[in-house]
Amino acid sequence: MASATTSAVVDPKSSIAEERKAPSFPIRELTYWIDGGKRVTDTKERIMLELERDPLWKVSDHPNLTLGETRERAMSKVRRLADLATARPLEETMLRMTIVSVVDPGFWTRFGVHFGLFFGALQGQATPSQLGYWMEKGALSMQGITGCFGMTELGHGSNVAGLETTATFDEATDEFVVHSPTLTATKWWIGGAAHTATHCSVYAQLIVKGKNYGTKTFVVQLRDTKTFQLMPGVNIGDLGKKMGRDQIDNGWIRFTHVRIPRSHMLMKHTKVTHSGDVIEPALAQLAYGALIQGRVSMVSDSANVAKRALTIATRYASVRRQFSSGAPGSVETKLIDYPIHQHRLLPLMAQTFAMIFTAREVSANYEKLMGVLSDLGNQSKGAAADEAIKELKETHATSAGLKAFCTWMCLNIIDQCRQSLGGHGYSAYTGLAQAYSDFAVHCTWEGDNTILTLQCGRYLVATALDARKGMPLPANLSYLKAAISKDGSLSAKTCKGNSAEQVSSLETLKAAWSSVAANAILNAVRDFEAGLAKGLSKDNAYEFSSASRLHAARMHTYTYLLHRFVAQVDQSPAPLRPILTLLAQLFGVHSAVQHSGEFLQSGFYSGAQIETLKGFVNFACTEIRKDAVPLTDAFGYTDYVVNSPLGRYDGDVYEKYFELVTSLNPTKPVPYFDSLIKPLLERTNETDSGPELEIDQED
Amino acid sequence: MASATTSAVVDPKSSIAEERKAPSFPIRELTYWIDGGKRVTDTKERIMLELERDPLWKVSDHPNLTLGETRERAMSKVRRLADLATARPLEETMLRMTIVSVVDPGFWTRFGVHFGLFFGALQGQATPSQLGYWMEKGALSMQGITGCFGMTELGHGSNVAGLETTATFDEATDEFVVHSPTLTATKWWIGGAAHTATHCSVYAQLIVKGKNYGTKTFVVQLRDTKTFQLMPGVNIGDLGKKMGRDQIDNGWIRFTHVRIPRSHMLMKHTKVTHSGDVIEPALAQLAYGALIQGRVSMVSDSANVAKRALTIATRYASVRRQFSSGAPGSVETKLIDYPIHQHRLLPLMAQTFAMIFTAREVSANYEKLMGVLSDLGNQSKGAAADEAIKELKETHATSAGLKAFCTWMCLNIIDQCRQSLGGHGYSAYTGLAQAYSDFAVHCTWEGDNTILTLQCGRYLVATALDARKGMPLPANLSYLKAAISKDGSLSAKTCKGNSAEQVSSLETLKAAWSSVAANAILNAVRDFEAGLAKGLSKDNAYEFSSASRLHAARMHTYTYLLHRFVAQVDQSPAPLRPILTLLAQLFGVHSAVQHSGEFLQSGFYSGAQIETLKGFVNFACTEIRKDAVPLTDAFGYTDYVVNSPLGRYDGDVYEKYFELVTSLNPTKPVPYFDSLIKPLLERTNETDSGPELEIDQED
Incomplete structure (x- = not known):
């Protein structure tokens, strides 16, 4: 395959154009079939355009942001989407999130932790009056409350039944006392805990009158909603860098005898009465x-x-x-x-x-x-x-x-x-x-x-x-x-023929x-x-x-x-x-x-x-x-969603890749030439073989 | 597997200690067998200790460094290793690099580009007098010269024969003219080009008297060794962030009619005489x-x-x-x-x-x-x-x-x-x-x-x-x-039995x-x-x-x-x-x-x-x-080389993981509470349904 002659250069745009000359099927019809109909495709295309035109939704520069910048930009987009979610039909919001999950998966998680996990826990596990209470407080629209989901601990992930955090009922005050008894009980990986959440749906062992009823869910306030100061008994830290999805601020939480009203246990399934009676559900599978x-x-x-x-x-x-x-x-x-x-x-x-x-x-x-x-x-x-x-x-x-x-x-x-x-x-x-x-x-x-x-x-x-x-x-x-x-x-089935x-x-x-x-x-x-x-x-x-x-x-x-x-x-x-x-x-x-x-x-x-x-x-x-x-x-993704110069619709890969790389990394003087490189290049080797010893001269 | 009782907690250190009670083989002997003898193991252990004790070689905080910090720290270590390479036997240097390749692979690349690729090209392709010339100039020890390796281009990687950069012989001046004729001819991925290198071993099509002799190697100076200013006709840019190995500063290079002496073509195999005769080697396979x-x-x-x-x-x-x-x-x-x-x-x-x-x-x-x-x-x-x-x-x-x-x-x-x-x-x-x-x-x-x-x-x-x-x-x-x-x-072989x-x-x-x-x-x-x-x-x-x-x-x-x-x-x-x-x-x-x-x-x-x-x-x-x-x-890696709290020898994973995460991410006030979170929580929904129209009142 070696050649001593460079080959004729072909314009990449014409290379891809010729790929579209004779498709064996109607492309647009396949898009509709994949999306589930023209109406869905049209809505998706409108959403992709809206995102592309919003400067907040620029994603091509993500690799060059620091962790702090990444998280701050993600937070600035939360409000934009929260407002849209209120103003637009649910179906459109769901489609928007589908697109966002491809364009910016880390942001999708940050947004989803509140709506999918925290609010989802309320929907799935709260009684109607509890759900009404939290919605009144703004839990759906993030007006007054931002939530996170406190299941995983440092020592337990897959084994939810083995979680160590406890919620012990105190009949005297009609409260639960939420507590992390060990280091491994520390809530870990809690998305939104480090910077975002005011409340947390905490999974903890329900203990009533000394008896353990297994893992249930409790709403615990983490921060003052006006000042963002941590609530008494709550300690929170930042889990820092991850393999990916740095848009979401995962944190750890430790509870030290934090008291919450009895009514903050989500009681759609298991219920605890004022007098400490525990009523367990008939149909656990529904969870x-x-x-x-x-x-x-x-x-x-x-x-x-x-x-x-x-x-x-x-x-x-x-x-x-x-x-x-x-x-x-x-x-x-x-x-x-x-x-x-x-x-x-x-x-x-x-x-x-x-x-x-x-x-x-x-x-x-x-x-x-x-x-x-x-x-x-x-x-x-x-x-x-x-x-x-x-x-x-x-x-x-x-x-x-x-x-x-x-x-x-x-x-x-x-x-x-x-x-x-x-x-x-x-x-x-x-x-x-x-x-x-x-x-x-x-x-x-x-x-x-x-x-x-x-x-x-x-x-x-x-x-x-x-x-x-x-x-x-x-x-x-x-x-x-x-x-x-x-x-x-x-x-004993076999293929005939x-x-x-x-x-x-x-x-x-x-x-x-x-x-x-x-x-x-x-x-x-x-x-x-x-x-x-x-x-x-x-x-x-x-x-x-x-x-x-x-x-x-x-x-x-x-x-x-x-x-x-x-x-x-x-x-x-x-x-x-x-x-x-x-x-x-x-x-x-x-x-x-x-x-x-x-x-x-x-x-x-x-x-x-x-x-x-x-x-x-x-x-x-x-x-x-x-x-x-x-x-x-x-597949119907616009260049904005594809977000790769190599995947452009028009095939103009080299020009646009070069443009992107040079615009994000403008040429500057080497930052450490004087401090590190010049001394390296100009150094001489200092050797120290020691003085000649008298004793050695006797030979 | 569900349990409503949290299980007894076991000290992780004792969990791992019991694993070492009855190995079926002598552990140390296997280490020697893997390493190739006790002497090698001893040397490796000395090197691991030296690295661990050198503050420059701290690696546990790497995830929290910015791209700029990552590269600067890598550069500061280049000199340390260059000095050691001069002072210590080659075998030890090779072992040190083996360990560095595990501890800090990105640094290993930054160092290896000069010694392995640039100097390797000189060793493999220069004539003895050429090699002597470049060693005289400091090419081995990085005293005066730091090198990079200019093979890959934007448009060609695997196909080296298809590279587009040209080196055209000018008999009149006894020089080669190195040139990037197209955008895709831009040298790309060149490790060390963005910040480090003064010289580059450039792969280019050798053209003499209009005839193309295929890809050969030429040493081209990129920067003034005293001022680090780019040489005339040389343009360089930074390729920025990569999937990994950010310690090495990959760059792009474009040559615009850059003139180099004829003797800067590496002529161990193919030679070009002053009069433009090209002498090709008998045994190309040796390359x-x-x-x-x-x-x-x-x-x-x-x-x-x-x-x-x-x-x-x-x-x-x-x-x-x-x-x-x-x-x-x-x-x-x-x-x-x-x-x-x-x-x-x-x-x-x-x-x-x-x-x-x-x-x-x-x-x-x-x-x-x-x-x-x-x-x-x-x-x-x-x-x-x-x-x-x-x-x-x-x-x-x-x-x-x-x-x-x-x-x-x-x-x-x-x-x-x-x-x-x-x-x-x-x-x-x-x-x-x-x-x-x-x-x-x-x-x-x-x-x-x-x-x-x-x-x-x-x-x-x-x-x-x-x-x-x-x-x-x-x-x-x-x-x-x-x-x-x-x-x-x-x-028709089959397994008997x-x-x-x-x-x-x-x-x-x-x-x-x-x-x-x-x-x-x-x-x-x-x-x-x-x-x-x-x-x-x-x-x-x-x-x-x-x-x-x-x-x-x-x-x-x-x-x-x-x-x-x-x-x-x-x-x-x-x-x-x-x-x-x-x-x-x-x-x-x-x-x-x-x-x-x-x-x-x-x-x-x-x-x-x-x-x-x-x-x-x-x-x-x-x-x-x-x-x-x-x-x-x-395997014989110390905790320093393993560089993971979860892989510690003593099994104390949770304490040390918690310590590491909290020390690298100290708790601070949420940076964008006032600017982003407070306005989110306290917003009200402004709706604009428009004035009531007179025409609608007629019903």
Whole structure:
């Protein structure tokens, strides 16, 4: 590939323009389909323009701000959005936050801590009169109150039941005494605590008359709302720099015998009376709801962030040229024309579409389910309630798996896209280095991913065991039916036919993944039962089977993603169907090749069929490559949202990258030339070999 | 796992102390074995202490420094190390830099750009008299000259032959004219250019009498060494913030008809005479040597950084407790006692040992080879030269694969370890967030990983084709012998025996990996030949086969790592052999399970044998877990080098983490309360519904 002749230079703008000459599908129609209709797309575009035109919302200079500047600018935007949230319909506010989560994820967290977590806790756990009280005080609109969410402690994150903070009821004064008994009880990672919040929803062990009733939620005032002085007994510190999301001021909080009125315990579920009677709720599972919402939103977030990463990587790959045939005047090849580069990016594109469509369907299902539960009210008995609770459990488990595997998938997509930019991916100004740092926390908060996969896997094992006993399977696990038999033997489904069409059709892929997921679940059941047979307790048998449980959750989640993807393809407008079908096939096939061992072990595919699938990946990459840039256009992000000179719509990457870097880093004299560099360059080596000793002269 | 009783608190120091009670091996002896002898360990420990005691070398506050402070502190350390490099033996300087590469990777780069890249270019490409000239001017010791390395351009990185900067010979003045003809010709990413360097080794197209001779190296002065003013025709700017390594001041450079004497072209290989005759070298391959050195050093670096990440993650997992049985007063379980946590960390531990031992052997082989080549001198003919060049090519290809897969492996290890810390991994003060950002560039520079894998794969395909024609195989590819046959059919080796001992013995694993690597190479050959059969050119047939080529490189590299690991186990002192054997087995088995599809397709392992291997992973994790903390102790890093409160030797994680965070972020009044927060809290909603219109009153 070496050439002693520099190649002809091609204008990058014309390089990308030619990518848009013959898309195989109507781009705008795909945007509407992704967004959920023209009306949504129009609103999003209006919001993107509003943000772009507001100088407060400049984001291209973020890498050059100090921690202090970053946080101050974020705070200045809080008010802007709070006012808009009051003035505009809720649906628009939700869309605005979706866009903000891509443009400025750290700010999104700062804003979301109050509205999503603090106010969300009130909504989910306060009684109507309590909710009314806090709304009266301005808790919804941040007029008088700004809130934070005090769950995690220095010593406990995933294990909420193990939190050490206590709230002890004092009957004499009708108060709770909130206290951090140890260093590890210190509330930690509390977003907004360092600089922003007046109040906190504190998770603490409820102790009444010496008895511990487990973790409940209490509203504790942290600061005087007029002076911002800390309340008596409250100590707060700043957690400083983080990997990302520095817009949000995470802090630590220690409580030293802080007294709050009894009515500041949120009592929608558990209640404590004046006389110290504790009334526990009939239906504890209903608290699941709030957890699910957070997880579902992270599937959407994964899709939205992945769209941006692929927009940057794909457009750059259509402009960046490297290596030519060496003939004089020959043109270098676009990165996107290299098969290996297609292999790097286009399976990620397919994964992104899988997440887009799954997120949409899961969100809709969640809303429906919440409606049903809300209609049920406190009715905890009867067929309708049983059915709803069963569905809630299924959604809880599925959303746990989706949250884990989609956030991991997106994190990988960001970093693969970043690496595909070569050295320029390492600049702070090309967008993906920060995207990685900002996104990484999604794999940890709202449930550590590994723990969530195990929750999902535990549900799968339990459901398979129930099904063996004759209990009906939920719809999303109906694929277990064929595989379940009393003797526990594995599925014997195999792929009929060896042609590329046969092995890679959506129907075959659905059957293939269902079959492999069923096997993975039955393997986890086998390991769980082996644990029991060794005499382990049920919990320990689950721990013993954790590797296969995690694997079962992965296979189930990929199967779920494929099924949701295919369902959306089936419903899509006809002109979109060919490209979406190909993307769904690539998702299913590429994932199968990556897990080929499972498919071979289950016997669904033979070695020869796996080779055919590998050939299909090549074929699909070649085909989708033709539409690669139009697909990024269909994502519908403006240059402002993409926020990377390498991902510009017009392909003018080099001029604009140079402009950005030079405008943010104007040339100045070297700051430490006189103090450090000049003395270095002009130094002489001083050596000290000591005086010659008399004794040595005797020789 | 829910409990309404907080569990008994255990002192973290005693939690880790109990881990050290009964190591299965002599820890100190393993340290010596890893380091290469007691003398090396002693020297390293002296260096670590010296760095720790020097206030300039404080690193725990790095996250809180601004970009300007970061760079200035790095510059202040340059002189300290330059003086030490002059005063102390070379071997010690090399060891010091190895430790610095872990303690402060960004500084390591700033220092290394001068000594490794700039001076390395002089050593590798200057004639003796040129080298003497530059050493006279202070190029070795930074007395008078500080250098940078001007290869990459805005438009070209991987394709060095495609660089656009020109150096045109002007016979009339006996000078070269160095020029950046386009924006994309701007030198980019040049470490040290923004603030540090007086001179640059510039890669440019050599043009003599209108003819282009390809990319050569020229020394160009950038700044006046007395005043630091830019030289005429030189423009330089600052590239500002990066993903990591902000200690090094990367810059851009544009040349506008800059004149340099003819003798500033480095002429060890290609020479240009006064009259414009160009004399090209007989043996171009010798330039490979310098490339290999950089790659080999990145295998070591991967091992060294992985050791630190695992020290932090393993020690924290031995102290952190989460979830208890729920019985009153019960103790929570250490993370490291959860099977899933062992699965997360211990295979990474095995990978780290694979890299440690491979790095050592590869470095030694490289030194030996360079000695042979140096003895050969310019003798380019004869059996000895042929043999050496063959070995050089093999080392070039193998080191390309090793660099790519080891840096990817280490990057993954860092992030998996970071995620295993839960939320605390997201803090800037626990060490792994920054480690990830700093390390990530290793996957891109010194050859983009993907391109390197393809180079390695191309060599593997070419060697297999040569072998088919009867040419002898290099030792590291002798495993191809059995698989090669004229009809190209794949290996039929299978694993005899089904017991865990039989399927997981080191001998079986070496045969298994060799067999699968051979198949992967032959698959790449098959795809390459299919490309030729379609009428593609040789280069295009290689592109066509790039996915299988990359895969062949991966399988070959893992096989190579396993063989090197086993070789070192075989030579290790007897007391170390059991634990090292188990680690080598875990490396081979875990990697095989991860690529089980390949082993099933090749027929080496059956589905049942793969299940046995999965069982072995569980077994090995349980066994190695007992030695997990002692293994991190054997890595021999002091707390200063580990630089994470969560990775402390004494396990006192919570106290020291709290101390660090609070000392670096002292509590202060909220800086923008009056300007931003008070107005937010106290605002009222101003609405403007407009005057009532007369026309509306008519109803």
